[in-house]
Amino acid sequence: MRFKRLATVAAACMASLCGALGMVATAHAEPPIKIGQSVVLSGPQAANGLLYSQGIKVHLDAINAAGGVGGRKIELITLDDGYDPARCKANTKQLLEQDKVIALFGYTGSPAIVACAPMAEAAKVPMISPVSGTPELQEHAGRYLFFTRASFRDELRAMIDYLTTTGITSYGVTLQDDSFGHSALKIVEELLAERKLPPPVSAPVAQQTYEAGASAAAISKAAPQAVILATGGKASVNFIRDYLKTGKRAQFLGLSVVSSNQLVQELGKDADGIIVTQVVPSPWARKTQIVRDFYRELGERKDVEISYFTLEGYIAARVLVEAVRRAGPDVTSERLVQAMESMRKLSLGGYEVNFGPGVRAGSSYVDLSMVRSDGRYVQ
Structure with missing residues (x-):
């Protein structure tokens, strides 16, 4: 009987200790790295934004499933702007002032980026991989705007x-x-x-x-x-x-x-x-490592449509994660800018990005394809 009582007390103590340790672990869980995105997800211009976001999600989901970067998950806060620059500005204000993101990422549409890039500059928060090839933006990007695609x-x-x-x-x-x-x-x-x-x-x-x-x-x-x-x-x-x-x-x-x-x-x-x-390699030709990586991380997912834009989103996410890694454990907006500038001729396996101080157009990759009515693309 005495042994039973001792065992019961021991079990209770163990349960209490485990619970306490769990609370400590929870209390010390690393906060997520907050990244903000305003993107076209509705309306007649939504196709590109939806596909781009799917590609981004493929890589970020894989990174987070593996524990994140340095033990911290990447939290992408995504808001729909419907290709409306005014809505994009309102979204950006929310992301910067309320959500306190350390980077803006994956924006779509030149009008929205023209409207919101000055907000990023004023807040000293990098805007990474927006979908626009407008030369006026790329050639006068300022310090906080980074493009991973070729210009128009x-x-x-x-x-x-x-x-x-x-x-x-x-x-x-x-x-x-x-x-x-x-x-x-x-x-x-x-x-x-x-x-x-x-x-x-x-x-x-x-x-x-x-x-x-x-x-x-x-x-x-x-x-x-x-x-x-x-x-x-x-x-x-x-x-x-x-x-x-x-x-x-x-x-x-x-x-x-x-x-x-x-x-x-x-x-x-x-x-x-x-x-x-x-502006990216063919997502159907697995000749390059970047495309093979995309399919490996895609796995059996059925919620992703294969397209050039999906692969472009995946590449953009690879660049973002690489910047977060280079920024170190105490990642800040300023350290992200420095990390982006350190990407000199970074090969992602068939796709190269090149940034540096004063260099904000990270790629000049262009290929021609012909659309066939059965959905194939002929290079």
């Missing part, structure tokens, strides 16, 4: 270099009536002038609704051999549909933000033959 100038130069070799001399440009669209049009005009070719005929799609009938009608009258789409999401789909209705035909070319997966899904056979510039 790089993409358009590759596009026009290719078309020149095929004998195309007349161009049209349909554009979103925003900073992205107008920047792309200006670049096309400059590149054509360099080659002593006539300026392109151009017309914007309607803001907000992205109705493209008027743009298609205006450009088809000039019957250019090639039409460059300075558009994304629904605007691209609408323009091609309306242009084909005019009975005219042209070689359509889209920038990497054209939402090529959406073109295939919504246009079917009419998407066949569209040329798209890409």
Whole structure:
């Protein structure tokens, strides 16, 4: 009986001790590293933002499942801005002032980034891997803005270099009536002038609704051999549909933000033959280590759609995590900036990023692909 009482007391003490240790462990659990994201997740421009976010999640989920970085999980606080710069500014204010994030990451859309990058600069918080190739942003990025994708100038130069070799001399440009669209049009005009070719005929799609009938009608009258789409999401789909209705035909070319997966899904056979510039390797060709890593971390997940944008999001997350690692255990916004600047010719296995003091455009990788109606991309 005495032995039983002793055993009971011992068990009670052990349970109490374990509980206390558990409370201590919980009390001393490392706080998460808070990162903020405002991204397009709704509305007619949502396709790219959704895919980009899926790719980001593949890597961050894998890192957190393995215990995080230095024992700290990365908490990505994601807010939808619907491609509205005003909403993006409100989201950014919340992320900086209420959520106290140490970095802004994975923003999408040139207008939103134009609106919010000065907020990051004022707060001295880095904005890492926004989806924009607008040269004005990349060339005047300031200290806190870091791009991991090529610029639209790089993409358009590759596009026009290719078309020149095929004998195309007349161009049209349909554009979103925003900073992205107008920047792309200006670049096309400059590149054509360099080659002593006539300026392109151009017309914007309607803001907000992205109705493209008027743009298609205006450009088809000039019957250019090639039409460059300075558009994304629904605007691209609408323009091609309306242009084909005019009975005219042209070689359509889209920038990497054209939402090529959406073109295939919504246009079917009419998407066949569209040329798209890409700023990351093919996510279907497992020839590079970065793509093999992506599939390894993806595993059996069914909630991720394979696309160039998904792989771009994955690469962006790899860059973010590498910066957090380099920043050390007491990671701060300033240490993240220094960590990003230390990434000189960092190879991720088939994709290289290169930053440094004053160097904020981390990649110039561009490839050309042709969309096929069955969803394949031919390099």
